[in-house]
Amino acid sequence: MRVGELAKKSGVPVPTIKYYLREGLLPAGVLTSPNQAHYDDEHLRRLRLVRALMDVGGLSIASVRDVLTAIDTRESLHTKLGAVQEAISQPSAVDLDPLAVADVQAFFERQGEEECADVTESNVTHMLAAALSVARSVGHDHMGDLLDPYLEGLKIIAQADVEYIARQGSRDAVIEAMVIGTIVGDTVLKAVRRLAHAQVSRDLIGDVPPPDDEN
Amino acid sequence: MRVGELAKKSGVPVPTIKYYLREGLLPAGVLTSPNQAHYDDEHLRRLRLVRALMDVGGLSIASVRDVLTAIDTRESLHTKLGAVQEAISQPSAVDLDPLAVADVQAFFERQGEEECADVTESNVTHMLAAALSVARSVGHDHMGDLLDPYLEGLKIIAQADVEYIARQGSRDAVIEAMVIGTIVGDTVLKAVRRLAHAQVSRDLIGDVPPPDDEN
Numbered sequence: 042m043r044v045g046e047l048a049k050k051s052g053v054p055v056p057t058i059k060y061y062l063r064e065g066l067l068p069a070g071v072l073t074s075p076n077q078a079h080y081d082d083e084h085l086r087r088l089r090l091v092r093a094l095m096d097v098g099g100l101s102i103a104s105v106r107d108v109l110t111a112i113d114t115r116e117s118l119h120t121k122l123g124a125v126q127e128a129i130s131q132p133s134a135v136d137l138d139p140l141a142v143a144d145v146q147a148f149f150e151r152q153g154e155e156e157c158a159d160v161t162e163s164n165v166t167h168m169l170a171a172a173l174s175v176a177r178s179v180g181h182d183h184m185g186d187l188l189d190p191y192l193e194g195l196k197i198i199a200q201a202d203v204e205y206i207a208r209q210g211s212r213d214a215v216i217e218a219m220v221i222g223t224i225v226g227d228t229v230l231k232a233v234r235r236l237a238h239a240q241v242s243r244d245l246i247g248d249v250p251p252p253d254d255e256n
Numbered sequence: 257m258r259v260g261e262l263a264k265k266s267g268v269p270v271p272t273i274k275y276y277l278r279e280g281l282l283p284a285g286v287l288t289s290p291n292q293a294h295y296d297d298e299h300l301r302r303l304r305l306v307r308a309l310m311d312v313g314g315l316s317i318a319s320v321r322d323v324l325t326a327i328d329t330r331e332s333l334h335t336k337l338g339a340v341q342e343a344i345s346q347p348s349a350v351d352l353d354p355l356a357v358a359d360v361q362a363f364f365e366r367q368g369e370e371e372c373a374d375v376t377e378s379n380v381t382h383m384l385a386a387a388l389s390v391a392r393s394v395g396h397d398h399m400g401d402l403l404d405p406y407l408e409g410l411k412i413i414a415q416a417d418v419e420y421i422a423r424q425g426s427r428d429a430v431i432e433a434m435v436i437g438t439i440v441g442d443t444v445l446k447a448v449r450r451l452a453h454a455q456v457s458r459d460l461i462g463d464v465p466p467p468d469d470e471n
Contacts, residue, residue, distance in 0.1 A: 089394040096350065097390045119457045126450045135311065169447035175312045176440045179304040181433065183420075184440065190416035191448045194409040199452035201405035205398075218396065223453075225391045225399065227446055232384035233406045234445065235341045237414035238438070242334050 044070070047080045051088045058088065064102055066091050066109065090217055094129075098224040104128055112216050122219055129223060130164040137161070141173035144185030151189065202226060259285070262295045266303045273303065279317055281306050281324065305432055309344075313439040319343055327431050337434050344439060345379040352376070356388035359400030366404065417441060 048055045061067040067087055070078030087109075094100045094108060111124035137160070145160050160166040176184040202222055209215045263270045276282040282302055285293030302324075309315045309323060326339035352375070360375050375381040391399040417437055424430045 086395075093390055093394050097387065119454075122457050123454060126453065130447070130450065165447050165450040168443060172312065172440050172443040172447065175308055176436060179308050179432075179436055180301075181436055181440070184437075184444070187416055187420060187441070187444065188448060191413055191445060192452055194412035194416075195445070195449050195452035196456065197409035197412070198406055199449065199456040201402055201409075202453065203456050205402060217394075221391060221394055221396055222399075223450075225387050225396070226402070227449070228387040229384060229399070229402070230406060230410070230445065230449065231442055232345070232380050232387065233403060234410050234414065234442070235345065235380040235438075237407055237410035238341065238417065239334075239338060241411065241414040241418050242337050 042080050042085075043077065044080065047084060047088065050085055051092070053088055053092060061088070061091060064106070066102070066105055086213075086217070090220065093221055094224060097228060098129060100129060100224075104131070108220060112220065118215065118219070121216060125220055125223065127164050130168050135171040135174055137167075137170050138174035138177050140182070141177050141185070142170050144173050144188070145170045148185065148188040152192070198230070257295050257300075258292065259295065262299060262303065265300055266307070268303055268307060276303070276306060279321070281317070281320055301428075301432070305435065308436055309439060312443060313344055315344060315439075319346070323435060327435065333430065333434070336431060340435055340438065342379050345383050350386040350389055352382075352385050353389035353392050355397070356392050356400070357385050359388050359403070360385045363400060363403040367407070413445070 042050070044055055044058060047053075048058055051058075053061075058067065062069060067084060070080040070084065073079045091105055091109075094105045098104075100108070107128035108125055111121055111128050114121065114124065116124070142160050145166060160170045173185055176182075206215055206218045206222060209218045257265070259270055259273060262268075263273055266273075268276075273282065277284060282299060285295040285299065288294045306320055306324075309320045313319075315323070322343035323340055326336055326343050329336065329339065331339070357375050360381060375385045388399055391397075421430055421433045421437060424433045
C-alpha cells in the first residue's frame with residue numbers, strides 16, 4: 042500500500058508517519074519509484090504498536106525506540122520481556138531512602154532471589170524502592186510488608202498474562218502481545234484494583250457513616 | 257511552628273507552601289500577629305500528602321483538590337474510598353469501542369454486579385473500557401478474558417490493602433493510608449507485576465534463545 046492508504050488504515054496522519062520514519066520508529070518502505078514507497082501489513086502492525094505505546098503507555102519517542110530495539114533483538118522471549126519491561130519503566134527522580142532500599146532487599150531475600158543486591162541496577166527495582174521511599178516520607182514505614190501478598194496475587198495475574206501471550210500464533214504476535222499486555226495491562230490492572238477495593242472494603246469495613254460525635 | 261519551620265520539616269519551599277495555601281490545598285494557619293501564622297502537625301501531614309499525590313501520583317492541582325474534598329467529606333469510609341478512587345482516575349481521551357464496553361459489561365454480569373450499566377458513569381470503568389478499546393485497536397480482541405483472573409489476583413491484594421488500612425490508629429490516619437496506599441500502591445503493584453512476570457515467564461517459557469532458522 043502507499044503511505045496514504047497506510048494513514049487511512051491506521052488513522053495516523055501522513056506527516057506523523059513520515060516523522061516516525063525519520064525517527065526510525067517505522068522501517069522504510071520498499072521504493073517503487075524515486076518518490077514512492079510501498080508499505081505492507083507489517084508496517085501497519087508496527088505503526089499501531091507505536092501508537093499504543095505512546096497513547097496508552099504515555100511513552101516518549103526515546104522510550105518507544107528502546108522498546109522496539111528490545112523487541113527486535115535476537116534473544117530468548119524471557120530476555121526480551123525483561124528488556125521491554127526495563128524500557129517502559131522510567132527510573133523515578135525520587136531520592137531513595139536507604140530503609141526503603143533495605144525493604145526491597147529483604148523482600149528479595151524472603152523470596153529466595155539472589156539477584157538485585159543493587160536496586161539501582163534495574164529500572165523496575167528502582168521504581169519499587171522509590172515508591173516505598175515516598176511512602177516512608179509520609180510516615181508509612183510498613184508498606185514493605187505488603188510486597189509478599191502483592192506478589193502472591195500478581196503471580197495469579199502473571200500466569201494468566203503469560204498463558205495469554207503463549208496462545209498467540211506467530212513469534213512476532215507473541216512479542217507484540219507481550220508489549221501490549223504489559224502497557225495496556227497496567228491500566229486494566231489499576232482499574233480492576235479499584236473495583237476489587239470496592240468489593241473488599243464493602244465486605245470488610247461496610248458502608249457505615251461515621252458516628253455523630255466524631256466530627 | 258512558623259511557615260519557615262514547616263518548610264524545613266517538609267522539605268517544601270516557603271513560596272510553594274504559600275501557593276498551596278492560596279489554592280486551598282492547605283488550610284490557613286492560626287494568625288498570631290497580622291503578618292505571622294502558626295502551623296501544627298496536621299498542616300505538616302496534609303502538606304506531605306499533597307506532595308505524595310503530586311510527585312508519585314502525578315496529579316494536577318485540580319485533582320489534588322478533588323481528592324482532599326473527598327477525604328474531608330462526612331461519609332462512610334467505603335464511600336470516601338470510592339470518591340478518592342474517582343478523583344485519582346482521569347477519564348481517558350480514547351474513543352470507546354462499543355465491543356470493549358460490552359467486554360466490561362459482560363465482566364460485571366459474570367461477577368454478579370448489577371451496577372455500571374453505563375461505563376461512562378465512573379472514571380474507573382471508563383479507564384477500563386478505554387484500555388480494552390486500545391487493545392482491540394491493535395488487534396487484541398480477547399483481553400477482556402483476562403479480567404476474571406485479574407480480579408481473582410487483585411482480591412488477594414485488596415484484602416492485604418484493606419487490612420493494612422484498618423490497622424492505622426486514628427480515623428484521619430485511616431483515610432490518609434487509603435490515599436497513600438492507592439497512589440503509592442499503584443506504582444508498587446506495577447513494579448512487582450514485572451517481577452512476577454519474570455518469575456512466571458522463566459518457569460513457563462524458559463530462557464531459550466530462538467532457533468537459528470527463525471531469523
